[in-house]
Amino acid sequence: MSPVDGAGAGNPNLPVDRALTEGRSSDGPSAGIPELHEVDCPTELRERIETLMARYPDRHSASIPALWAVQERYGWCTPEGIRQAAAVMRVTPGYLESVASFYDLLHTEAVGSHRIEVCTNISCWMRGGDELLDAFKAAAGEDEDFFVTGFECLGACDIAPMASIDQRYFGPLEAAEAGVAIEQIKSGAEVLPEKNQARRPLAGDTPNPGGSNA
Amino acid sequence: MPDPRETRVLLEHADDPALRTIDGYRRLVGGYATQERAYRDMEQDEVLKELEDSGLRGRGGAGFSMGKKASFLPRGEMAKYLCCNADESEPGAFKDRELMQRNPHQLIEGIAIAALAADAGHAFIFIRGEYDAQADILDAAVAEAYEAGYLGKNILDCHRDLELVVHRGAGAYICGEETALLDALEGKRGNPRLKPPFPAVQGLYGGPTLINNVETLSNVPRIVAKGADWFKSFGTEQSPGTKVVSISGGVRRPGNYEVELGIPTRELIHGLAGGPLPGREIKAFFPGGSSSPVLTAEEGLDLPYSFEAMAGAGSMLGSGSIIVADDQVSIPHLALRTARFYHHESCGKCTPCREGTNWTVKMLERMVRGEATPIDLDIVSAVQENIIGHCLCVLGDSMAMPVGAMVRKFRPEFEEVMAAAGSPLDHELQAVVQGPAETLGASV
Numbered sequence: 001m002s003p004v005d006g007a008g009a010g011n012p013n014l015p016v017d018r019a020l021t022e023g024r025s026s027d028g029p030s031a032g033i034p035e036l037h038e039v040d041c042p043t044e045l046r047e048r049i050e051t052l053m054a055r056y057p058d059r060h061s062a063s064i065p066a067l068w069a070v071q072e073r074y075g076w077c078t079p080e081g082i083r084q085a086a087a088v089m090r091v092t093p094g095y096l097e098s099v100a101s102f103y104d105l106l107h108t109e110a111v112g113s114h115r116i117e118v119c120t121n122i123s124c125w126m127r128g129g130d131e132l133l134d135a136f137k138a139a140a141g142e143d144e145d146f147f148v149t150g151f152e153c154l155g156a157c158d159i160a161p162m163a164s165i166d167q168r169y170f171g172p173l174e175a176a177e178a179g180v181a182i183e184q185i186k187s188g189a190e191v192l193p194e195k196n197q198a199r200r201p202l203a204g205d206t207p208n209p210g211g212s213n214a
Numbered sequence: 215m216p217d218p219r220e221t222r223v224l225l226e227h228a229d230d231p232a233l234r235t236i237d238g239y240r241r242l243v244g245g246y247a248t249q250e251r252a253y254r255d256m257e258q259d260e261v262l263k264e265l266e267d268s269g270l271r272g273r274g275g276a277g278f279s280m281g282k283k284a285s286f287l288p289r290g291e292m293a294k295y296l297c298c299n300a301d302e303s304e305p306g307a308f309k310d311r312e313l314m315q316r317n318p319h320q321l322i323e324g325i326a327i328a329a330l331a332a333d334a335g336h337a338f339i340f341i342r343g344e345y346d347a348q349a350d351i352l353d354a355a356v357a358e359a360y361e362a363g364y365l366g367k368n369i370l371d372c373h374r375d376l377e378l379v380v381h382r383g384a385g386a387y388i389c390g391e392e393t394a395l396l397d398a399l400e401g402k403r404g405n406p407r408l409k410p411p412f413p414a415v416q417g418l419y420g421g422p423t424l425i426n427n428v429e430t431l432s433n434v435p436r437i438v439a440k441g442a443d444w445f446k447s448f449g450t451e452q453s454p455g456t457k458v459v460s461i462s463g464g465v466r467r468p469g470n471y472e473v474e475l476g477i478p479t480r481e482l483i484h485g486l487a488g489g490p491l492p493g494r495e496i497k498a499f500f501p502g503g504s505s506s507p508v509l510t511a512e513e514g515l516d517l518p519y520s521f522e523a524m525a526g527a528g529s530m531l532g533s534g535s536i537i538v539a540d541d542q543v544s545i546p547h548l549a550l551r552t553a554r555f556y557h558h559e560s561c562g563k564c565t566p567c568r569e570g571t572n573w574t575v576k577m578l579e580r581m582v583r584g585e586a587t588p589i590d591l592d593i594v595s596a597v598q599e600n601i602i603g604h605c606l607c608v609l610g611d612s613m614a615m616p617v618g619a620m621v622r623k624f625r626p627e628f629e630e631v632m633a634a635a636g637s638p639l640d641h642e643l644q645a646v647v648q649g650p651a652e653t654l655g656a657s658v
Contacts, residue, residue: 055379057293057336058419063401064384068343102403102561104385105343117344121305122504123462123537125551152387152555153305153504154344157462157537158469167346198347202312203461203469204216204486205229 032094034087041084045073049088059089063099067106076107104151112147114185116140117164120150123157127172132161135178146182159197169197217471219485221448223456224432225472228316234351236358239319246319246364248439249326253372256438261331265434267442269454273309274299274390274427275503275532277521280434284331286414287422295418296334297399297425298325300341300348301383301390305504305555306535309458310428312470314341314348317432318355322378324431326364327438329376332424336377340395343384352380387559391607392425393417394561405563406607427533429458449475453520457534461487464494464540473519480515483538494540498623502532504552505612507619508539529619545624546631549617550578556613567610570601574617581628584635591628595621 036046049066053059066089070081077100079093086093100106118124118133133150140146154169156162162171165181170192173181177192184191193199216222216229232238239245252261266281287294298321302310314321325337341349356378359365367375381399383389389398393407396418417423433455437445446454453475459482462468466488473482483489483496490496496511501519507529509517517523524531539548557571577594580586598614598621605611621628 058400060401061381061399064398065382068382068384099401099403102386103343103383106384121555122500122548122551123306123468126463126539126543152558153303155302155308155311155342157306157308157460157535160462160468164344167344169347198315202216202225202229202316203467204220204222204471206467206469 032092033090034083034093036087039080039084039087041088042073045069045081045084046088049085053089060091062089063091063096064103064106067096067100071106075113076109076111112143112145114146114166115164116146116148116166116181117151117154118148119152119154119156119160119162119164121153121157123153124160124162127160128175129161131175132163132173132178135175136163136182139179139182143182146185156197158203159195159200162197165191170195171197217486219477219481220472221456221474222472223436223448224313224320224429224458225316225470228312233317234315234319234355236319236355236362239317243320244439245435246323246362248435249323249364250370252327252330252438253370253374256330258331258333261327261438264438264442265328265331268437268445269442269452270430270433270437270445271453271455271521272427273429273433273457273534275304275505275530277531280426280430281331283414283426284328284424286412287332287424288415289333293336293419293421294332294334295421295423296325296329296332296337297392297395297418297423298337298339298428298431299390299392299395299425300339300345300428301395302345302428302533303342303387303390303559304533304535305552306462306500306537307460307503307533308462309460309470309534311345311348313428313432313458314345315351318352319359320432320435321352321428322355322359322364324434325378326359326369326376327434328424328426328431330374332422334424335375337379338399338418339378339380340389340399341380341382342389343382346382349380349382356380386561387555388561388607388609391609394607395425396423403561405561406609408606450518450520450522452522453531457519459519460533460535461538462536463499463538464490464496464543465538466491476518476520476523479517479519479536482519483515483536487536487538490538490540494542496538497541497543498539498545500535500537500539500616502530503535504537504555505608505616506530506532507615508623510623544631545620545627546578546582549620549628550575550582552620553578553613553617556609560609564605564607564610566601566604570597570610571613573597574613578617581632582635584632586632588629588632591621591625 048069052062052065066085070085074081082096083093086096100108120129136148140148156169159171227233227242270280271277365378386404388394389404391406394404398404413423449455456472457475458470458472471486498508498510500506501524521531553574557575560567560571562568598618601610601614
């Protein structure tokens with residue numbers, strides 16, 4: 001017995017889900033794929049997504065990169081942006097939306113243009129991550145340019161407590177530095193240069209403040 | 215100067231920013247010479263044999279033999295793939311970030327040689343979306359490698375092609391699970407797949423696929439250059455080689471340290487990482503990321519840091535990430551923090567994980583709020599038992615193992631926290647006497 005038979009496809013008394021018998025494909029003729037002329041996709045975005053699709057043996061693999069491109073263009077994954085990407089990729093907007101809603105870094109609702117993710121996972125929590133998150137929230141206040149959120153482990157426990165500010169890592173941060181960072185972003189100054197993870201030496205190359213007590 | 219207790223192999227010259235460029239990689243460590251030799255003079259089986267003989271074990275968490283895994287791929291004319299798992303998302307792990315940031319070409323050369331062993335024509339580096347700076351560095355390095363002829367068509371005139379794409383994820387812990395990674399790479403939501411078939415047989419786009427961690431692949435060039443025996447001269451018999459260990463939490467010098475496997479754990483935590491913060495003592499630690507069962511200081515500090523010793527103690531080396539909890543850390547709150555993470559990251563596909571993580575969080579919240587009774591500790595333990603081994607992937611197990619271990623090893627502390635927070639009856643009484651606002655305050 002095939003799985004299709006088991007699902008009741010052979011029984012005339014049961015309603016038949018056509019997807020079970022015929023398969024469901026995002027390429028189907030009635031799948032609701034928008035046409036390019038219906039969506040008014042900016043040329044650069046279309047070309048970018050086409051370049052992305054060409055990098056993969058299967059164009060569907062470009063869905064996350066395409067959504068990144070949409071988010072970069074519009075600030076978040078807007079319904080219209082998703083429709084544009086869907087038209088270029090020849091998939092349904094629903095398909096791309098299902099992908100976008102799965103991932104924490106893709107936003108399906110409007111967010112501020114500056115994104116601050118504060119790690120609240122174990123190592124940062126032990127060293128003041130919750131207080132740092134509160135400080136960033138307080139410093140950003142009602143300013144809609146800033147999107148401040150607690151986040152799961154960002155992979156930088158060596159600089160706990162830390163935050164990712166516009167996709168760059170900073171730490172270890174004092175709560176008071178949250179306000180400094182926000183002001184620096186507003187004025188266009190370099191953000192916390194001393195705390196930029198990219199400039200940090202390897203742990204074993206830094207002087208040992210505690211000495212060995214092995 | 216690095217600490218003399220370190221053994222820097224993968225991190226050799228990693229303090230020099232020039233290592234990031236192809237010129238620096240060639241000049242400082244003789245980079246790409248091994249790929250040239252492998253592509254020109256070695257057969258697929260020779261490379262495979264060297265990797266298998268080296269005993270290199272996967273550095274992503276499972277610790278499976280890398281050479282064996284590569285040998286599982288079927289032979290013959292078909293599209294085969296290699297995926298580098300750079301989705302490092304395990305709380306406590308940050309070693310791959312350092313390896314990619316400081317020595318991206320070592321990884322690329324490792325991928326190129328591993329692709330020869332797996333006979334793969336297409337390779338991908340699936341890097342977590344949060345590692346944007348590292349992905350930029352990889353993009354630049356991959357472009358250099360194409361330019362220099364180490365990637366692309368007819369590499370080094372050896373009639374072998376390899377395309378390498380840096381693919382950025384978008385924030386989901388589950389994509390570090392190898393079959394979820396494949397779904398994400400195929401452009402879907404990152405849900406794990408049923409195994410078998412294993413990716414080596416049916417992986418990306420349905421083709422045979424070798425999936426290895428960043429650190430595993432970064433080891434490949436030197437193993438092929440210097441031989442399996444050289445590699446086995448480091449570490450222990452069952453855990454050969456060096457390991458980049460991430461140490462964080464309650465230590466003075468958190469960071470990545472490269473050591474020979476088998477080094478005393480005390481040397482890592484007290485020596486290299488500087489020991490606990492002033493005036494504090496180490497209570498427990500996760501030896502291999504947040505999904506490894508915690509070891510108490512007494513149990514763990516005197517063990518050698520190796521796959522076999524950690525397994526023997528009922529825990530695991532995992533990704534090689536030590537998170538230290540000192541005497542200021544409340545274990546019940548640590549358990550709650552751990553459980554919340556897995557609850558948030560559960561993809562929702564399998565019921566035991568989806569519901570088990572949810573109820574574990576709810577019960578632990580009740581405990582620290584003082585709304586639980588001692589039997590809840592037994593229920594929490596039972597829930598953990600019912601998750602382990604019952605799902606498509608090990609995300610649920612990754613919560614159940616550490617939370618179960620915390621309840622088992624620190625039961626008196628849970629009972630203390632519950633008692634201090636008050637019993638349900640106390641709260642009802644307080645609510646009658648003082649009104650609801652004070653009750654809330656009292657429970658915080």
